[in-house]
Amino acid sequence: MIEPQPVFLRVSLLLLALGLASGAWAQDGVDPADFALTPTDSWPTYHGDYSGRRHSTLTDITPGNVHMLTLAWVFNSNPAQTIKATPIVHDGVIYVTAVDHLWALDARSGRQIWRYQYRDNAGFRIGHRGVAIAGNSVYLTTRDAHLLSLNAIDGSVEWEVEIADSDRGYWSTNAPLVVGDHLIVGVSGDFDNLPGVLKSFDTGTGELQWTFYSTPPPGTPDSISGGATGGQMWMTGTYDPELDLVFIGTGNPTPVLNGQVRPGDNKWTGSIVALNPDTGELVWGFQIMPHDTHDWDAAEVPVLVDAELDGEPRKLLLQASRNGYYTVLDRATGENLLTRPFARVNWAERIDSDGRPIPDPDKEPSRDGRLVSPDEGGGTNYRSPSFDPETGLLIVSAADAYGLYFFKPEHGDYGWAGASPGVLSRGFLRAIDYRTGEIRWEKDLHGGAGAAGVLTTATGVTFTGDSASSAMALRTSDGATLWHSNVGRVGNSPITYELDGRQYVVIGAGNAVYAFALPQQLVSD
Amino acid sequence: MTIRAVAAAALALAATVLALAQPPARRTDSPAAAAIPETETEQSYAPALVAAGERPYTAQCGFCHGLDAAGGSGGPDLTRSALVARDFRGDEIIPVIRAGRLDAGVPMPAFPAIPEDELEAIVAFIHDRKMRAGSLEGGRRAVTADDVQSGDIAAGRRYFETHCATCHSADGDLDGIASRIDGLDLMRRMLNPRLGQGQSLRGTPRITLTTADGERFAGLLAYRDEFTIALTEPDGRYRSFATRNVRFEIDDPLQVHFDLLGQYTDEDMHDVLTYLHTLR
Numbered sequence: 001m002i003e004p005q006p007v008f009l010r011v012s013l014l015l016l017a018l019g020l021a022s023g024a025w026a027q028d029g030v031d032p033a034d035f036a037l038t039p040t041d042s043w044p045t046y047h048g049d050y051s052g053r054r055h056s057t058l059t060d061i062t063p064g065n066v067h068m069l070t071l072a073w074v075f076n077s078n079p080a081q082t083i084k085a086t087p088i089v090h091d092g093v094i095y096v097t098a099v100d101h102l103w104a105l106d107a108r109s110g111r112q113i114w115r116y117q118y119r120d121n122a123g124f125r126i127g128h129r130g131v132a133i134a135g136n137s138v139y140l141t142t143r144d145a146h147l148l149s150l151n152a153i154d155g156s157v158e159w160e161v162e163i164a165d166s167d168r169g170y171w172s173t174n175a176p177l178v179v180g181d182h183l184i185v186g187v188s189g190d191f192d193n194l195p196g197v198l199k200s201f202d203t204g205t206g207e208l209q210w211t212f213y214s215t216p217p218p219g220t221p222d223s224i225s226g227g228a229t230g231g232q233m234w235m236t237g238t239y240d241p242e243l244d245l246v247f248i249g250t251g252n253p254t255p256v257l258n259g260q261v262r263p264g265d266n267k268w269t270g271s272i273v274a275l276n277p278d279t280g281e282l283v284w285g286f287q288i289m290p291h292d293t294h295d296w297d298a299a300e301v302p303v304l305v306d307a308e309l310d311g312e313p314r315k316l317l318l319q320a321s322r323n324g325y326y327t328v329l330d331r332a333t334g335e336n337l338l339t340r341p342f343a344r345v346n347w348a349e350r351i352d353s354d355g356r357p358i359p360d361p362d363k364e365p366s367r368d369g370r371l372v373s374p375d376e377g378g379g380t381n382y383r384s385p386s387f388d389p390e391t392g393l394l395i396v397s398a399a400d401a402y403g404l405y406f407f408k409p410e411h412g413d414y415g416w417a418g419a420s421p422g423v424l425s426r427g428f429l430r431a432i433d434y435r436t437g438e439i440r441w442e443k444d445l446h447g448g449a450g451a452a453g454v455l456t457t458a459t460g461v462t463f464t465g466d467s468a469s470s471a472m473a474l475r476t477s478d479g480a481t482l483w484h485s486n487v488g489r490v491g492n493s494p495i496t497y498e499l500d501g502r503q504y505v506v507i508g509a510g511n512a513v514y515a516f517a518l519p520q521q522l523v524s525d
Numbered sequence: 526m527t528i529r530a531v532a533a534a535a536l537a538l539a540a541t542v543l544a545l546a547q548p549p550a551r552r553t554d555s556p557a558a559a560a561i562p563e564t565e566t567e568q569s570y571a572p573a574l575v576a577a578g579e580r581p582y583t584a585q586c587g588f589c590h591g592l593d594a595a596g597g598s599g600g601p602d603l604t605r606s607a608l609v610a611r612d613f614r615g616d617e618i619i620p621v622i623r624a625g626r627l628d629a630g631v632p633m634p635a636f637p638a639i640p641e642d643e644l645e646a647i648v649a650f651i652h653d654r655k656m657r658a659g660s661l662e663g664g665r666r667a668v669t670a671d672d673v674q675s676g677d678i679a680a681g682r683r684y685f686e687t688h689c690a691t692c693h694s695a696d697g698d699l700d701g702i703a704s705r706i707d708g709l710d711l712m713r714r715m716l717n718p719r720l721g722q723g724q725s726l727r728g729t730p731r732i733t734l735t736t737a738d739g740e741r742f743a744g745l746l747a748y749r750d751e752f753t754i755a756l757t758e759p760d761g762r763y764r765s766f767a768t769r770n771v772r773f774e775i776d777d778p779l780q781v782h783f784d785l786l787g788q789y790t791d792e793d794m795h796d797v798l799t800y801l802h803t804l805r
Binding site for chain 1: 599713794795
């Protein structure tokens with residue numbers, strides 16, 4: 001369903017007809033090459049740029065003035081939908097999504113320009129992470145694992161393709177990653193034994209360019225997965241233009257809790273993989289979660305950082321993984337440089353010589369149940385972390401949690417194949433020293449695992465939300481709270497952009513999107 | 526084939542495999558079937574209503590509670606839920622769907638926007654799956670009361686006397702506990718008493734609070750985050766304070782349970798749990 005706002009549409013059509021429309025949209029649209037730069041007047045990708053650092057160079061809002069932050073506008077989604085997505089901003093327009101819904105909003109006022117609603121379908125309604133943009137198109141995934149290209153000006157559908165067959169149990173929440181003319185998109189699917197699939201489609205035509213399987217498709221001989229399926233790549237990857245490598249985390253194997261029918265490491269599940277964006281070929285892989293039996297994927301954001309380690313400048317990849325371990329890799333080679341827990345863990349018997357935590361057989365799901373940390377939700381999850389280069393901190397929404405894990409042969413070997421009820425989860429924001437993995441500070445989020453991601457800015461301010469009911473600004477160096485607003489439990493990762501010389505911080509909570517900015521003096525004294 | 530058809534086929538296959546794999550003697554007293562609490566008030570639903578509930582159930586609930594309502598990612602097995610067993614035509618289920626369970630161990634979000642007719646269909650679908658699960662021997666993701674009692678009763682009693690007897694007693698508050706709650710429910714409640722049924726008065730944290738003016742308040746902790754703290758006074762009055770302006774002390778009678786989570790071995794846990802199952 002498309003509801004263009006008549007006046008706006010008429011005006012823009014008129015401008016187009018007169019050949020008067022100028023600026024990025026009408027000329028060239030979005031150039032994906034710009035995603036390598038750190039944006040200031042936009043937030044053009046899920047992570048803001050290609051690096052996944054979610055760090056802004058904007059300096060309008062500082063530790064000294066952030067306490068004055070005030071509401072600039074609010075957008076209440078209609079129909080009301082929980083906002084979990086990262087808003088994507090370009091040329092004064094914000095694209096916000098919820099499951100099968102997309103709104104284009106005025107980035108200055110929150111006013112709706114158009115909205116699109118996908119047809120009803122039987123896919124899982126879990127959440128939605130956001131759109132991708134390139135050229136003059138906006139790309140949206142749907143819960144039945146289709147991929148749509150919409151015209152950015154009016155929301156009309158340009159083309160639609162199926163990423164994977166939802167009748168087989170695939171669904172999608174994914175914000176696609178655009179590299180050149182590649183639209184790289186993954187799917188989810190834990191309830192069925194399905195191969196892990198990542199696909200690349202042509203940004204212009206929707207034509208399939210390549211498919212990468214983290215676990216083999218049916219009929220593949222001599223597979224290295226040990227009989228495992230799964231390893232879905234349901235989060236947005238990152239990209240290094242110099243190395244020309246896409247980095248993406250892969251999901252847990254299936255059957256989920258029954259590891260007996262899939263012996264060995266189950267590569268490439270629970271891994272960070274580096275792929276050639278033109279071919280989808282695997283360049284290297286590192287398995288942070290070998291032979292998972294606890295639903296701990298490694299889909300969390302692989303954060304790309306150029307920084308010194310042991311006195312040498314390195315091209316690093318940082319990940320706080322769902323299994324509770326923080327890992328540092330050399331992203332050119334995949335070599336592991338550090339592995340250390342950042343949340344409560346009791347499931348690994350050792351770290352092997354490759355830097356992989358090795359599961360303790362006594363903590364495998366059993367008939368009578370095992371008390372395991374973290375729980376199924378993990379030491380962290382989809383919530384985006386942020387890297388602050390000034391302090392060298394990776395700031396992560398973490399959880400110390402306990403869960404029970406059951407498996408008995410009667411549970412079978414299909415889909416979940418076991419039970420994993422939670423017992424207790426407590427949310428903390430943790431600031432990890434990227435060099436050592438030490439926790440420099442932590443903040444109690446006053447509740448279970450959080451839902452908010454993290455944004456840092458060049459002035460040393462961190463934006464996030466607690467597990468109770470506040471959006472917050474913290475001092476990056478020590479986590480001290482500088483500002484908060486009781487907008488409700490923050491459900492997405494905050495973003496920031498500057499328009500007309502005013503820095504906006506945009507945060508989703510409940511069914512609404514809130515934009516905060518410093519107060520404006522409209523009349524001089 | 527739809528997802529649900531696949532799941533149903535898998536379920537049917539699992540049931541067949543189980544039927545073949547298990548000797549008949551085991552089947553007649555299947556502990557999994559016995560562990561499903563009986564629906565308290567008989568109710569029936571038109572097949573069309575059940576069918577209408579499948580789609581919204583799958584989309585809204587299936588990820589966490591499983592396509593067959595027998596447990597999924599994070600959410601409990603609804604076919605073995607005491608609340609579902611008590612429910613009559615949605616009187617218990619619908620309020621939970623609408624309001625969520627935000628304070629649960631794994632919080633359940635609220636679904637305030639699901640239309641009434643869809644809610645009724647979802648309720649019908651859940652009851653239908655509960656009925657079907659009851660007729661299957663050895664449910665797919667079931668954890669039975671027998672499964673969790675792998676410990677040593679004597680060792681469990683010793684652990685209980687050392688660690689639990691300060692607050693609990695076998696012939697006092699826990700007298701007959703296993704006839705009221707057993708299996709996985711008892712296990713989870715033992716580990717975290719805030720799971721399951723609403724919070725008991727006895728388990729609610731108490732707070733004493735002093736304002737900057739030296740005024741003192743005492744009561745049950747009603748809310749707390751970094752910025753706001755609230756208590757309920759003995760007469761039921763709710764009072765909130767800015768945390769930065771007051772000094773306070775919270776006494777959580779359940780803290781020892783949470784401390785124990787980091788101390789139990791799996792053996793300890795099963796020993797105590799097995800011992801608790803003897804308190805009938």
